[in-house]
Each structure stands twice: as structure tokens, then as C-alpha cells.
Amino acid sequence: MPSEMLRPASHHRWTLAHEMHQRLEHERTSRLAQLAALKESAPTGTDTQLAVQMNAIRRVLAEIEAAQSRLTSDTYGTCQACDRPIPAERLEILPYARCCVGCQERTG
Ligand SMILES: [Zn+2]
Structure with missing residues (x-):
């Protein structure tokens, strides 16, 4: 196979997408761990400060998941x-x- 078929530019793009996917997955996992830890620290869920914190994390999680779907649809x-x-x-x-x-x- 001729080496010019490797097309460095698209290869780089793929590497980047792959890398970003891993980074996003890592971000997602750590946010989920944060949420779980917060939930554990106040199982009754009556702490409003905590609720605010958890909502902020959930918003970030939604952003991360949106970014992951942009990666999949190639608009990232x-x-x-x-x-x-x-x-x-x-x-x-x-x-x-x-x-x-x-x-x-x-x-x-
Ligand atoms: Zn702009």
C-alpha cells in the first residue's frame, strides 16, 4: 500500500477525536464519582447547599455528554x-x- 494513503491530516484528526473522547469520558467518570460522594454524604437530600452543588455537577455532566455526541457526529x-x-x-x-x-x- 502506498504510504500517501495514510493522509496525515485525517489521521491527526482521528487521533485528536480519540484523545478527546477519552478525556471527556474521564471528566464524566470523575463527575459521576463526585455526585455519588455528595449523595452519600447526605442521604436524606435535604441540604440545599448540597442540592445546588449537585445541580452544578449535573449541568457539567450534560455538557460533557453533549460534547461526546458532537464528537460522534463530527461537529466537535x-x-x-x-x-x-x-x-x-x-x-x-x-x-x-x-x-x-x-x-x-x-x-x-
Ligand atoms: Zn465563536
Whole structure:
């Protein structure tokens, strides 16, 4: 097989997607562990402070799962507001970012 068929660019893209999938899965697992730990610390569920914390984690979980489905549908890493690619450095910090920094600041 000729080596040019390997197409470095798409190979890189695949590697990145694979890597992001693993990172997102890791983020998801650790959020689920946090939730379980919080639940255990207050089994009655009457602590409002705790409820707020748990809701925040659930929101992040939803973001992570949305990012995972964007990875699957190949729309991951594209800003949902301006349709431009989200810089890799941003995804490095926030793997489940929906928007680039500019749009994030504009929309809040
Ligand atoms: Zn944008």
C-alpha cells in the first residue's frame, strides 16, 4: 500500500477525536464519582447547599455528554455561535466548550 494513503491530516484528526473522547469520558467518570460522594454524604437530600452543588455537577455532566455526541457526529470543536473552529488550547482547558472565547464573552 502506498504510504500517501495514510493522509496525515485525517489521521491527526482521528487521533485528536480519540484523545478527546477519552478525556471527556474521564471528566464524566470523575463527575459521576463526585455526585455519588455528595449523595452519600447526605442521604436524606435535604441540604440545599448540597442540592445546588449537585445541580452544578449535573449541568457539567450534560455538557460533557453533549460534547461526546458532537464528537460522534463530527461537529466537535466548532463554535456553536460563529461556526469557526474552537482553538485547541481552549479545548485543552475546557474539553466540553461549546463556543470560542469571543462568543463565550459576548453571550456570557
Ligand atoms: Zn465563536
